[in-house]
Amino acid sequence: MRVKIFISLKNGVLDPQGKAIERSLHTLGFDEVQDVRAGKYLELAVDAPSRPAAEARVREMCDKLLANTVIEDYRFELSDGDGD
Amino acid sequence: MRVKIFISLKNGVLDPQGKAIERSLHTLGFDEVQDVRAGKYLELAVDAPSRPAAEARVREMCDKLLANTVIEDYRFELSDGDGD
Incomplete structure (x- = not known):
């Protein structure tokens, strides 16, 4: 089974990487972009x-290793497919 | 409009981060996991x-800044919502 896992910072947690990307986008002329989260x-x-x-x-993998659940949320999608 | 962007390494490009995660998962007992890509x-x-x-x-943002299209693929999803 194929799994896609998305890990993002919880709301309210500062995201300096997202802010840096946002600034770079503005510098390149993409002024319509806001609220970038990495x-x-x-x-x-x-x-x-x-x-x-x-x-x-x-879920166990995410809780134990992949996500830092103090500051990060995760969600995942399963799909049938090769590799299993 | 809210946008979610997923950037992953192209097939065939070595992924040391993915390999490290895979090894860590195996060490923790998740032996059923294969083919981790970060x-x-x-x-x-x-x-x-x-x-x-x-x-x-x-698409322009991804091509110009967000993805390195030599070694990375990207896809994105748009959804209506706040923030615009």
Whole structure:
């Protein structure tokens, strides 16, 4: 099963990387852009007997390693596909 | 309009960050995981008169600044919402 994981900073957490990107976009003339937030995007393949089992394992991975749940939120999407 | 941008390394480009995450997951007991690829995830708000106009501007931003199109692919999703 293929998994896409999106990790972003929680609202209210300062995002200097997002701010830097926003400033660069303004410098390049993209003045219509606001509120840039930077995060991480992961793709992986997971081998699991069922969709709920895969969801549980991916949630565990995010909580234990992939996301810092003190300051980050995550969500993920599962899709059938190769790699499992 | 709210925009979500997903930037990932092209197939065939070495991904040491993804490999490191994969090894860490295996060390933690998540042996069922393979083929981890790490990328970037951006959220931003863009002010545009229409959806096609917003798409064109976001594509331009990605090509000029956000993605390195030699080694990275990007895709994005637009949704109506606050921030514009």
